[in-house]
Amino acid sequence: MKAISARRAKGMNLGAFVNVADNSGGRIAKVISVKRAKTVRGRQVSCAVSDWVKVSIKAGQPEMTGQVFDAVVIRQRKPYRRLTGERIGFYDNAVVLLKDEKGNPKGTLIKGPTAREVIERWPHVAKIAGVVV
Numbered sequence: 001m002k003a004i005s006a007r008r009a010k011g012m013n014l015g016a017f018v019n020v021a022d023n024s025g026g027r028i029a030k031v032i033s034v035k036r037a038k039t040v041r042g043r044q045v046s047c048a049v050s051d052w053v054k055v056s057i058k059a060g061q062p063e064m065t066g067q068v069f070d071a072v073v074i075r076q077r078k079p080y081r082r083l084t085g086e087r088i089g090f091y092d093n094a095v096v097l098l099k100d101e102k103g104n105p106k107g108t109l110i111k112g113p114t115a116r117e118v119i120e121r122w123p124h125v126a127k128i129a130g131v132v133v
Contacts, residue, residue, distance in 0.1 A: 022107030
């Protein structure tokens with residue numbers, strides 16, 4: 001996984017409810033695990049912008065409710081610092097659902113802004129991003 005140019009503050013714990021920001025059919029998801037996460041033994045894993053997570057769909061189309069998908073965090077409310085010195089924090093926590101291990105998104109468009117750190121790490125998500133902050 002490619003490195004990003006920011007000092008990300010881990011803004012979401014396991015069990016956090018997040019918005020699904022694409023048009024794949026889900027609306028609200030729950031973070032159930034963080035893939036490729038490393039932490040101290042006994043400490044709960046948390047995630048930040050551009051992390052690869054597993055989510056369970058809690059609201060949306062009836063056939064998607066209860067299913068588990070891979071996703072990428074594209075926005076987080078907790079401010080984090082970029083190497084330029086600016087701090088970025090969004091108005092909500094949001095993810096984009098993935099359809100395979102290579103990082104191809106399930107939807108065809110992203111609603112709302114996307115963090116620049118996601119564009120650096122996930123090129124397939126960058127193709128459907130509208131506004132990049």
